[in-house]
Every structure is written in C-alpha cells, then in structure tokens.
Amino acid sequence: MSAWHTICRRAEWRSPAEVKATFRSASFVKSNVVFNIAGNKYRIVARIDYDRQAMFVKFVGMHQQYDEVDVGSL
Numbered sequence: 558m559s560a561w562h563t564i565c566r567r568a569e570w571r572s573p574a575e576v577k578a579t580f581r582s583a584s585f586v587k588s589n590v591v592f593n594i595a596g597n598k599y600r601i602v603a604r605i606d607y608d609r610q611a612m613f614v615k616f617v618g619m620h621q622q623y624d625e626v627d628v629g630s631l
Contacts, residue, residue, distance in 0.1 A: 561594055561601070571607050586628040589615065602628055 600623040602616035
C-alpha cells in the first residue's frame with residue numbers, strides 16, 4: 558500500500574479520467590473512487606476533491622470486508 562500512497566501524494570489529478578489513467582483498475586461509485594490494491598486483496602475507497610487536490614480515504618479493508626460495505630453511501 559505504500560506504493561499506492563506515494564503515487565497518490567504526488568498526483569495532481571484534475572478528473573476521474575486522469576485517476577483511471579494512473580490506476581487502470583480504479584472504479585467509480587457515485588462520488589467515490591475504489592482502488593484495488595495488492596492484486597485485489599485490499600480495497601481502498603476514497604473521495605477526491607479535484608479543486609483542492611485533496612483525497613479523503615473512507616474505507617480500507619480486505620476484499621471480503623469491502624463486499625459488506627455500501628460504497629455509494631460512504
């Protein structure tokens with residue numbers, strides 16, 4: 558996860574398309590971005606404020622835990 562963190566801290570994304578260009582496996586659920594980490598073993602759900610260049614992590618967990626979360630309501 559440290560590689561993911563390093564990439565995100567350096568990124569200056571202006572749109573979901575730019576996030577997708579960096580992380581091809583990223584998916585978007587409402588206003589959240591879902592990142593697959595460590596070969597899809599872990600999931601990170603975050604909201605990105607493109608104007609402020611800020612990311613708010615809302616969930617970090619294993620794939621099985623993610624299946625129990627309503628990502629759209631986070």
